[in-house]
Amino acid sequence: MDKNDLIFTQIQPLLNYFTELIPLNAEEQHLVIELFKPRLYRKRQYALQEGDICNQFNFVVRGCLRMYKVDDKGNTHILQFASENWWISNIGSFHERKPSGLNIDALEDTMVLQISHENLLALYTQAPKFDRIFRVLIENNFVSLQKRLLQNISSTAEERYLSFLENYSHLSNRLPQTQIASFLGITPEFLSRLRNKQAKNS
Amino acid sequence: MDKNDLIFTQIQPLLNYFTELIPLNAEEQHLVIELFKPRLYRKRQYALQEGDICNQFNFVVRGCLRMYKVDDKGNTHILQFASENWWISNIGSFHERKPSGLNIDALEDTMVLQISHENLLALYTQAPKFDRIFRVLIENNFVSLQKRLLQNISSTAEERYLSFLENYSHLSNRLPQTQIASFLGITPEFLSRLRNKQAKNS
DNA sequence: AACTGCATCAAGAAATAGTATTGATGTAGT
DNA sequence: ACTACATCAATACTATTTCTTGATGCAGTT
Incomplete structure (x- = not known):
């Protein structure tokens, strides 16, 4: 299996994910293949460290990442898990281009497809459909976060x-x-x- | 202990290191404190991955890093260990700004003080004494490398x-x-x- | 042809690190 | 006083990493 086949195999779940939200044409698929890069994070490896600016938007192909905050007492509080077909990134830091207060690291060896801030802007410009796709995707995230919060204060x-x-x-x-x-x-x-x-x- | 104290504690070994080579005045010390950033690498985490440009010059405060090459057969060959008070970075990649053929990763949880390429140039400009310090430092590295090579071909x-x-x-x-x-x-x-x-x- | 200095592969043993359980004790809010 | 949790310490268990050993092979001396 050559390198291109490998990338293609890994990118399939992402194309499926998008297609289920809104079907993509060939050109759009091509953009996705070009702009999202596969990357392996090994267990315990940081994908984002407190203090750095979050520069990647990650889609988990396999494995599991977590996003968490370390408080003043040194305790860690997990905000989100991201396993197969989930998105993870510190959206605040990513969009406002400022240092993250949160960490992301790998609980298992994890393969992600990631798009950089720069490339995501390019993607929006070249294929405005992704504006909608990412809006929906972020809405989904928002809703599940809201649900968790609600549950936390009430249960x-x-x-x-x-x-x-x-x-x-x-x-x-x-x-x-x-x-x-x-x-x-x-x-x-x-x-x-x-x-x-x-x-x-x- | 507040964040500044923490940084100060960590940066002390580096100031000592420099001072032993050539004493620094207050202003120079201040530059060091400003331009070197503490950073934690956890066991197995990459500090530099093959293909990326080495952008940091690292001083190990505690822990241990290794620099190595993975050959075509997948075997790894360690060029250098860096434990407390040692420097590590892919000097070639760092200076020529081209992709590294070597990897650096952590054998233990490791705290480094690192200066970016950009900031190191700024440091040289603002305090030319560091030209000399880094020359000496690199000479030391060079000598120990040469010694190793010699030993390898003769023992x-x-x-x-x-x-x-x-x-x-x-x-x-x-x-x-x-x-x-x-x-x-x-x-x-x-x-x-x-x-x-x-x-x-x- | 035998010997030395290494490599490779496979299997098992030993050591270490990570995770889970349990008991004892404490505390804040109803 | 009771409920819903926390903290600390000890122990048990599991998984992963590291080390050792034996068998076998091979290239370059002697």
Whole structure:
């Protein structure tokens, strides 16, 4: 398999993703192939480090990334997981071109397709359809974020955990409990007890 | 401890390093503090990836980095380790602004102080003393490289290993044998046998 | 032809690092 | 006092990384 085949195989999920939102013509597909670059992040590797400007918009082909904030006490709080077919990037830092307060790193070896800020602007110019595609995509992200926030302010840890199981069933046995706990905003110990309780009740 | 104290603590070893070569006045110290940025590389993280242009000159505060070449067969050959108070960067790529054929990555979580190409030029302009400091520093690197080359073409693996033990005693029990073997240019298995032999002879 | 200095491959053992569980104890808010 | 969590410490478990060993091979001396 030569290099082009390889890139093509990896880019297929992204083309599918776009096409499901809005069908692309050949030229648009070609732009995507040209402007998105495949990149491998190895487990624990940063895709974005606090203080740097986020310059890439990432689509996960396989693996899993997380975006998180480290607070003054050194605790990490996970804002988002991104596994297959999800987008991740610090949108604020990306668009306003200012240093990120958040980190993104890899929980598994992760292949992404990424487009740089510059190339994304070029993409919008050359194929205005992507304005709409990215609007929709960001709306989706926004909605799921809003949902999480709402849940956070209105539910107990147990409820949040159950909802996590529903919404992220593919991740619940794939990620370490530490990460899930940090996503739910509880300690790993408490999550362990919650899981125990669940097991007993079933 | 606030953020400034933190940066100051980290930058001290670098100021010491320079001062031992040539004393710096307050203004020069200030430039160093301003132009060198602390940065953490986590174990396995790349500081420079083949194909990218090396844009940073790195001083290791703690931890250990390695610079290596991956050959056509996929074997890696380590050119240099850099632990505390050592410099590392692909000087060729850095100065000629062309893609690196070498990789740099972290063998341990590593804190570096790094200066970008742009800022280093600014430093030379604003404080010409650094021309001399960096000349000396690069000379030191050059000499140790030459020594290694000479040894490589003139010694058996066992001799090279013994010399490694002398010159890098602080690393010999800190790095995995795989890495040391790759530095010596032998297989880990053969290094294992050499070590065995040593142990018996003493 | 035998010997030396290495390599390669495969399998298993040993060491280390990462993750999960549990108990004891504490605290803020109802 | 009770609920919903946190913190700390110890232990257990699992996975990953690293090391060792044996078998085999080969190229370049002696």
